[in-house]
Amino acid sequence: MTTPPTPDEAPEPLDAPEAYDRLPDAAAELFGEDATAEYAYDLLTVDVPAASWIAALETARDRLGCTYFDWLSAVDEPGTGFRVCAHVAALAEGRVRRLLVRTTVPHEAAVLPTAIDVYAGAAWHERETHEMFGIGFEGHPHLVPLLLPEGFEGHPLRKDFVLAARVAKAWPGAKEPGESEHGGPKRRTMLPPGVPDPNEWGPLKGQLPPAPSRPTRTPRAAGDRPARRTRSASE
Template identity: 85%
Template sequence: MNAYDRLPDPAAVAEVFGEGATAERAYELLTVDVPAASWISALEAARDQLGCGFFDWLSAVDEPGTGFRVCAHVVALGGGTVRKLLLRTTVPHEAPVLPTALGVYAGAGWHERETYEMFGVSFTDHPNLVHLLLPETFEGHPLRKDFVLAARVAKAWPGAKEPGESEGGGPRRRQMLPPGVPDPNEWGPLKGQLPPAPAR
């Protein structure tokens, strides 16, 4: 039995990924969480000990109150079996920094640039950590949960309304702003011109 098949046994997880690592398997995907200090050594273990030589993608998730969860999906191809591994770590909102994975997986370069651009997670020693998709003058990181969706103040969402909200005077649902959308009476071109929120 190879190291991949012995996971997520806690002893095997500690042997392969070191102290503080945890693992679980669901839907043919092995997910391993490691401390941020073990990020590069965990990627090296995935490549060298588990045979995950194929780099698929790297991104992040903003988890309010926790930090940014950075995820790398790598795959072992060989022996007629595909073995998938999702390696994750968490960095705090106050200091979202990880070392670059370029030395382990060369394909991580553009993924780290996008993660830096969209979430603000910085990857030290990355040779070209600059904008990939947005203009250089763009301010902020649009996939953070605290990013203000200003376009929704300037122009309302054009999607279909709920039943009863169009003509006909049927019952209406309670109106509320989705996360990230500022109150148009407090921010934007209609600032101070609308009645208080409960009356809207």
């Protein structure tokens, strides 16, 4: 049985710059055995389980000196869940040390504890993330919409959110270049990703006629083509 070290034998705690500089190699030591870290694109990112979200933010603030809270948001990744990210920084000794703390919650249980007891500035960011992605932040004292109008339904930054604006207003490219208003049938307009068919979703559902189709073009036989005129050298 190993005896714990006495206070005289215990290693001295690292100061914040030294602890920060040991990342990403010391991710498990600083943030727990399930944490991972990488340094890419001039940004240090630490991934932790959702259960360690608050503990990771406290570690960033207390052990790494990241007392500056920049922003908190999320990304919807189909098949994975919501990646919730908090960007914090340490401003000391004439150097900025940036850190992105990140975790993942499943779509069907998108809930995290609020971070306002660690970073008070997270309050508004959590409200915005809640209304844009539908992620709940337990313990938040005022988790109400921040940007969207009252009565708005859905969460606009989810990948499965329907772009309803294109149902109410036609896509600008509804008319193809060169098509006449009184000509033949038009080519069915291509809808960008996320834009529903107005006849299948929205206030005009089931009220629009089917999109016209172009008549089938029969290929012209080679003998019907006019002979190509060739130029002589004198021309």
